[in-house]
Amino acid sequence: MHILVFGASGYIGGHAARALVSAGHGVTVAVRQEAAAAAFRAAGMGTILGDARSMAYTPEFFAPFDGVLWAAQLMLEEEEAACSAMLRALAKSGKAFIFTSGTSLISQPTNGEWSEDSFSEYDDFLPRRQVAPRRAIETMVRVAAHYGVRAMVVRPPLIWGHGGCRIVEDLYHSARKTGAVCYVGNGLNLYTHVHVDDLSALYALAFEKGVAGALYHLAAGEVNFRTMAETIARHLGISARSVTIEEAADIWDPFMGPIVFSGCSRTRAPRSRMELGWRASADKRDLLEECVVPSYALAQDRAPPSWVRKS
Numbered sequence: 356m357h358i359l360v361f362g363a364s365g366y367i368g369g370h371a372a373r374a375l376v377s378a379g380h381g382v383t384v385a386v387r388q389e390a391a392a393a394a395f396r397a398a399g400m401g402t403i404l405g406d407a408r409s410m411a412y413t414p415e416f417f418a419p420f421d422g423v424l425w426a427a428q429l430m431l432e433e434e435e436a437a438c439s440a441m442l443r444a445l446a447k448s449g450k451a452f453i454f455t456s457g458t459s460l461i462s463q464p465t466n467g468e469w470s471e472d473s474f475s476e477y478d479d480f481l482p483r484r485q486v487a488p489r490r491a492i493e494t495m496v497r498v499a500a501h502y503g504v505r506a507m508v509v510r511p512p513l514i515w516g517h518g519g520c521r522i523v524e525d526l527y528h529s530a531r532k533t534g535a536v537c538y539v540g541n542g543l544n545l546y547t548h549v550h551v552d553d554l555s556a557l558y559a560l561a562f563e564k565g566v567a568g569a570l571y572h573l574a575a576g577e578v579n580f581r582t583m584a585e586t587i588a589r590h591l592g593i594s595a596r597s598v599t600i601e602e603a604a605d606i607w608d609p610f611m612g613p614i615v616f617s618g619c620s621r622t623r624a625p626r627s628r629m630e631l632g633w634r635a636s637a638d639k640r641d642l643l644e645e646c647v648v649p650s651y652a653l654a655q656d657r658a659p660p661s662w663v664r665k666s
Contacts, residue, residue: 356451356562357381359420361407361437362427363400364391366519367455367511367551371426372400374555380562383420385410408433412444422451422505422562428660431488438492447503451562454496456510458546458572460489462618466600467540469579473547473621476510476570485614493570500568507561508570511554512622513546515642518650521660522546522615526580526587526646528657529606535596536588539603539612542581544619549573550639560631572624575635578642580616586646608659 358375362368363384375382376399383401386392392402407427410416417423423445425438438454445452461480463470474480482490499506513522529537557573565571581595588595603612627633 356421357383357419358422358424358562359403359417360384360424360426362425362455363395365426365428366521367514367554368424368426370517370551371424371555371558373398374552375424375559375562376400378559380559407437412440414444414448417441417444417448417450420450422453424453424455424558426455431492435488435492435495439495442496442499442502442504442506445504446499449503449505451505451565452496452499452507453558453561453565454493454506454508456489456493456508458510458512458620458622459614459618460486460493460510461622462486462546462614462620464617465544465619466617467538467542467544467580467597468619469543469545470619470621473623475623476572476626483614485610497568497570505565505567507565507567509554509557509561509573510570510622511549511573512620513548513642514551514554515548515645516551516639518645518648519551520645523583523587523645523648523651524654525607525611525616525657526584527651527654530587530591530593532606535594536584536591537596537598537603537606538580538584539598539600539617542584542597543579544617545577545579546615546620547574547577547622548642549575549635553635553639557627557631557633560633564631566630569626569630571627571631571633572622573627573633573635574622574624576640576642577621583643583646586643590647591652610660
């Protein structure tokens with residue numbers, strides 16, 4: 356297949372694009388800057404220059420491609436507009452479209468406590484107000500299957516590997532900002548996790564044999580935030596400490612603090628296993644290994660996530 360990737364300059368999209376090339380697919384990436392485009396061309400990929408938010412999406416635009424991977428990270432309203440335009444252009448084409456969501460959508464506000472609830476691809480849930488628009492986007496994508504698009508949603512949990520985990524980065528940031536590695540409340544809350552290489556492998560499987568209208572989860576293990584914080588604190592030779600939700604919002608931002616670091620999001624992946632034959636790699640299950648990768652301690656500044664509105 357020839358696949359067009361949006362978000363290839365980011366952590367998820369970059370690893371996915373390279374994995375798709377390794378799996379034998381032709382890959383073209385949409386990037387905004389020529390410098391980034393040159394690096395992708397050197398890696399054997401085609402490039403399109405432009406901003407995903409303002410490209411003119413037509414059937415002719417997608418004619419060279421068999422599938423599209425959306426791994427870009429935008430504000431929710433920008434994401435909805437771009438994906439809606441793409442799906443209209445892809446209608447009746449039979450081409451694949453994979454939308455990357457995330458399990459913050461199903462996170463529960465536990466104030467740092469563990470929840471016994473765990474959600475598969477088939478389970479319903481009530482999304483938190485702050486992230487509810489993302490569920491509407493997921494639904495829009497899946498409904499496109501009725502209009503001749505092989506549209507699917509991949510909903511990853513906490514993603515780690517190769518020194519690029521946002522959660523681990525933020526735990527190190529809390530140490531730089533406060534002198535201790537921070538967690539919310541009792542820190543017993545957690546996100547199910549997966550290695551970025553295993554996520555990339557699932558994308559390839561979904562393009563090859565994914566079912567139109569499907570939702571796919573991934574799950575490789577679980578480690579609560581307190582254990583992660585204490586592991587990093589030992590590595591740095593400092594303490595770990597509990598903070599309130601209000602403190603978390605100040606340490607990180609109004610999304611990562613109150614939604615991610617204070618919530619619990621546990622998932623299972625039976626549909627991915629049964630339909631795609633996906634399995635987490637045996638040597639990519641220990642998230643605590645990522646917590647002590649040396650590069651995290653070298654970072655200086657924290658940029659707020661691209662999907663957090665600047666005040």
